[in-house]
Amino acid sequence: GVHTGYQPVQPIKFSHELHAGTNKIDCQFCHSGAFKSKNSTIPSANVCMNCHKSVQATEKYDGEISPEIQKIYNALGYDPASMTYDKTKEKPIEWVRVHNLPDFAYFNHSQHVVVGEEAIRKEKGLKPEEPVCFACHGPVDTMEEIYQYSPLTMKWCVNCHKDTQLEVKGNxxxxxxxxxxxxxxxxxxxxxxxxxxxxxxxxxx
Structure with a gap:
């Protein structure tokens, strides 16, 4: 990682507090890779459009589309008036990585959140309604903008591996x-x- 509390400025002010907290959207809706592969994956803008084709937060901006939602439209070349896409206007959203591990460190998300979920939940004292993601990423549902919650150092990982009691029965x-x-x-x-x-x-x- 970079350091605990690292919070780079992102191209779009995406609020985890609003989406995961207030709206209670499951982590897997956007980060399905965390449960199926090594990487948690950043969702494509098309995932955002599942909701934001109609949800535009105009009530907060005197009838205008939210500037942050408009950035999604701009990235996709989407015209909300005609509800059409112009592929020639597409441009990627350049998100800034928050959780950085060195290339020589191998971390597999799915191993931890699928195979290790029960043991991690018990070790970290997570409530039943809290996703296992909170064990490392902290209370994401209260973060207006995401930041690095845990140190992600070798010592931090090793201590967890030394302290966590594996659930081997039926595994x-x-x-x-x-x-x-x-x-x-x-x-x-x-x-x-x-x-x-x-x-x-x-x-x-």
Whole structure:
């Protein structure tokens, strides 16, 4: 990471407090990658348009479209009057990365929020209604603009790995390890492939 509290200026003032807090939009609606892959992913502007094609916050701006929503339209070349897109006017939104890890540090979101969810929830004392994301990203639903909540240092990660009690009962991942140990005790052949050694991500990341 950069440092705790790091909060760069973004091209669009996106409020997590409004979207995740007030409107209670689930984290997965925008960050589906966090539950399916290594990266949490930044949603495309088309995801924003699922709501903002009609939600324009005109009531706050004397009948005018919110300047921040207009920036989404500009990025997509969208004309709200005619409800048409002009591909020649498209330009990417240049978001500034908040959570930065060095290239040599491998972190997989899905491992933590899917396989590790129950253990992380217990260790961090999260309430049932709080998403597991809060364990590292903090109370995102109260952040007007996102900032780095946790230090993201090696020490911080290692301490969590040392303190968190794994939930192994009924977890197929750990069942596989126990199965492998039983084979070792019997003197049976165990190959790297049997322990996930053929997974692409083991070498290609």
């Amino acid at each position: 197929a991942f750990y069942d596989k390890i126990i199965e492998a140990h039983e084979k070792i005790k019997k003197g049976e052949k165990i190959t790297p492939a049997a322990l996930g050694g053929l997974e692409c991500g083991k070498c290609h990341y």
